[in-house]
Amino acid sequence: MEELATVxxxxxxxxxxxxxxxxxxxKCDKSCSLAGDSHDQDEIVLEVEDKIxxxxxxxxxxxxxxxxxxxATVVVYVIPIFLMxxxxxxxxxxxxLFGIAAVELAGIAGTFIFLILSFLINKMFNSYLEKISSFKPRIKRVINRN
Incomplete structure (x- = not known):
């Protein structure tokens, strides 16, 4: 995936x-209620290694x-759903197993517990992937010099 960025x-x-x-x-000039605030632009600031x-x-x-x-997308989006x-x-x-009558309630509680577990797993994956250089964005080339 490639993105245009400004230094x-x-x-x-x-x-x-x-x-x-x-x-x-x-890019839509209409102001519809379905879009909400999505007509706005977001800016992401990130630090990358400069080799060029x-x-x-x-x-x-x-x-x-x-x-x-x-x-990374699978880890962030699919694993939490799967674990839930x-x-x-x-x-x-x-x-x-324990003879509890509120089976549905136990299932819902298990869902929330495993959702929290998925957040912890995502946090561990994030810490691990931050150390691997191939998962970091890199500057491919300069499009326009200042």
Missing amino acids: VKSKKNKAELKIVRYSACS GVTAGDQVLVEMEKGNLLF IIGYFFGVWMAS
């Missing part, structure tokens, strides 16, 4: 980049490998 600051071997994110409705020597004001192309982005489903059935199983 905000340039340090020794690091560059602070600003990426402007557009919503699906950002950029300066403040440069427009650069930032890249993250598609496979790594897909893996497992949590429900785990709660139901535990309730039937």
Whole structure:
């Protein structure tokens, strides 16, 4: 995945980049109630390793490998849903194991417990992936010099 970014600051071997994110409705001139606040633009500021020597004001192309982005997406979005489903059935199983009559309530409790567990797993994955350089965005090339 590639994004266009502007260099905000340039340090020794690091560059602070600003990426402007557009919503699906950002180019729409209509003001409909379905879009809500999505006509707005968001800016993301991130720090990346600068191997090509950029300066403040440069427009650069930032890249993250598609496979790594897909893996991160699965970890963040799919694993919590999967664990919530497992949590429900785990709660139901535990309730039937201990003879608790409120089986549905135990399933719901299991869902919430496993949802919290998924957040902890995501936090551990995030700490682990921050150390791997292939999961970090990198500057591919300079599009426009300042």
